Amino acid sequence: MDGLMMEFPLTIPVMLRRAETLFFDHEIVSRLPDRSLHRYTYADMASRTRQLAAVLRELGVQRGDRVATLCWNHYQHLEAYFAIPLIGAVLHTLNLRLSADDITYTINHAKDRIVIVDESLLPLFETIRQRVHVEHVIVIGTAASVPQGMLDYEQALANVTPNVCDDIELDEREAAVLCYTSGTTGRPKGVVYSHRAIVLHSLVTGLACTMGPTERDTVLVMVPMFHANAWGFPYTCTFVGAKQVMPGSFLDTASIAELLTDERVTQCSAVPTVWLNLLQYMDRNPGVCDLSHMRTLGTGGQAMPVEAIRRFNEDFGIQLTTGWGMTETGPFSTQGSLVEESVATDGAMQTSYLITCGRSLPLTELRLREDDVLVAWDGESVGELEVRGSTVASAYYRDATSSEKFTADGWLRTGDIASIDPHGQVDIRDRAKDAIKSGGEWISSIALENALMAHPAVSEAAVIAAQHPTWLERPIAVVALKDGASVTEQELLDMLAPDYAKWWLPEAIIFIPEIPKTSTGKFLKAGLREQYGSILLDRN
């Protein structure tokens, strides 16, 4: 027996219509290339989005065609986020932090017909232009700057006839967005989000029990829009009518601090590095950054040092919330928050909740597995985290090796090693490939990194596995110090000693000026292993 409910597909046009109808006078603020701020409303955004959709149609874009963007976070990129799916085409956000070779690969693999590119990124695009087969290049910039053979974004919007584009009927399972993973190993792989997945992700991340932005919030969209849909914020915020602030290409801490203060930002999520830099900046420039409007500060992508969580909490009254996810998972799969069990407890206990990645979001299910056996949720046992749900990829785009990443019963193998406590709190211990197994026992690199980064002299710390003749692997730490600070290897080991078993302590600590990072700001542990992975062998 079927329900008797209306067919009302979960599609991106539904989200746009809502913003256009109810939140037409709410603002979107963008930092322009000349550092000035551009302001307009959802009414402007929606009408220009419909113009862009009409432009793309006139250029011959058909349902299912891929249209790429090579852009920073700004209002035109937001227009592309909606305009491309609006006509049933697929938005492909090019990750400008990939190598030119990988960007070339993703454009050709996706068979993008059109690329929309920021004027400031034209030099990058020019290096690959001869190697890709796109029919049109649309440049966002000043008309004078548009090279021969390319289209000017603003001119195209002004000239298009008809100059708006009405909604067409879309199936919620149609492709809306194509994001390639950062590809720390091998070529980038494409994840194809459906309209349905994006709407459901927006609903789930709008819940009061998660980040839950509302029309009364101002959200700084800090995560690059070329990385996992900026963690979904441009879609979620539009759906609920939150004011959006887009930093453009100015991601330095001073510029961010200025936006947080001047725009009275109430919510912002970013990788830990952003918040660590902000803490240091505020220490150096007291009173310059006003966080008094901040309601929720989110982080993810990497473990946040406990010390920083404590400082935000105690010095600024802001509870950091940690999420976990991957491009393959929507991206949010978990979200931390102070749960009932922890509210009544003291600060230390609360912090211990906040350092986990929280619990699975609605419509996402998790399990742990090691060697084909499910691992208990006891907060101690570790296994590979597996995930399934409404916003999780079932395969990679045009990739025959897809199946390796999925279990026989259809769960995604995340490659993360985690424990889960009885209340479902997920604690990511390591990337599977970053895990250290010394004499057959796990050592958590993240736990040691957190402990090292709590030292006032330490700016960054990465703990990796080094090969060892007896134990096969032993941990070593690679540490970068703050400007002008100093500490010795022995002092750091003495600090760690009371809190860890002797065999957990790093076999060596190597000081370098800065930890190398991946395109998304994570420690590049593969590179560190390559460079330092055999020092214990050489030593012995």
Added chain:
Amino acid sequence: MDGLMMEFPLTIPVMLRRAETLFFDHEIVSRLPDRSLHRYTYADMASRTRQLAAVLRELGVQRGDRVATLCWNHYQHLEAYFAIPLIGAVLHTLNLRLSADDITYTINHAKDRIVIVDESLLPLFETIRQRVHVEHVIVIGTAASVPQGMLDYEQALANVTPNVCDDIELDEREAAVLCYTSGTTGRPKGVVYSHRAIVLHSLVTGLACTMGPTERDTVLVMVPMFHANAWGFPYTCTFVGAKQVMPGSFLDTASIAELLTDERVTQCSAVPTVWLNLLQYMDRNPGVCDLSHMRTLGTGGQAMPVEAIRRFNEDFGIQLTTGWGMTETGPFSTQGSLVEESVATDGAMQTSYLITCGRSLPLTELRLREDDVLVAWDGESVGELEVRGSTVASAYYRDATSSEKFTADGWLRTGDIASIDPHGQVDIRDRAKDAIKSGGEWISSIALENALMAHPAVSEAAVIAAQHPTWLERPIAVVALKDGASVTEQELLDMLAPDYAKWWLPEAIIFIPEIPKTSTGKFLKAGLREQYGSILLDRN
């Protein structure tokens, strides 16, 4: 081109699994027939739900079969809410406030195979038993009381083999719940909610921009579970892990005040009468009811008098939020909240926002129509409210006359007369059938009722259309006074005069001890019209 996302249907078992896995130790509190409180956890609830599902399977319930409940709000009813859809059967909640004749009709129309009935409601059920064709009756009560030929609920759960029931694969479009409308005119009509509609409704009402209960909330489920799924709260609260408090059959104000206080309730929604009674109760018994934990008080089903909104706000610091919906719409279609535009304004302005029903929820779209023309959203023009969305009925169950309620392009005609302001704030002016049209012009009965109920002597006021030889219709007011209070017709008219055009003023005011109400607590205006609708003709 299709998305490459997992198939993960939106079904009720997904919601149950989440509560069972993450919120196993959160509480559900129920008032028992002997007035004592029963407490257990979501772990208990889930395992008993799976037992009940197994019982129903052993009794031969097949996918798509209807299983009815005739119950108050308590934990066993919650078990039925999940157990019946868990095996693909359809929960039919019998509205015990309908006439015995209508209950009989709905059981036979739905072809219910099993009825689960509260011991306290057996006398009601016995009056119709001979007229309905059900195979099994399961009684919730004490074993000794179960009549011959009926099953004892607790005994059945204890005896069942296998005693749990695993999830089966369900299609999200399958029927989950069948609710009949109250049917103020004609026979009740059946609305069939799909699994998908219930999950989406739970997500939407869990958003931070709506009521948004979380795992940290305690929700008193005040709306009867036999009425429009108790406005969805049992499902939403289970999904997000909120503590639920169920009042059983004790709906008197003293019992409710006790639960609100003792269980530290943070959210509760109910029809206005409940809150008006509570205000009077608190005035008579100062200090007895502690609302200091209350975060959100919701209302709907009828307009809330402004005076009461103001008093909750000013005397108790509680912002009332008004929703609007129908059994046919999920039920919530709109939800009020202080929007950005109103936060900065003064108390009076805030109140003017709070008396509207708010804006459409995500996945719901609204429009106004009069005489086949769409009506502008200017806050003044009125028309019939039409609605479409993911949680809106497309037809009634086995009803050939269904199509009258839907427009040619697939919107539901609500029968409510409303205006919508430019920001989308919906103001319900009247039920279409309650509207007063005097000399061709609308007069809002709700506005006049609100104004009359602001008088300290007035307890309830209903304004209806009376036939008039010249104007065709003229408003008259039927008023009930508070115990011991007194006011004259002229005094009330003098109070209204400064705020309304002369032709809006009631032609007569009739004092009666209490306004008669429908089964869901709304003023029974049809009855009042029948009784008083011709008094102006008689007079002239």
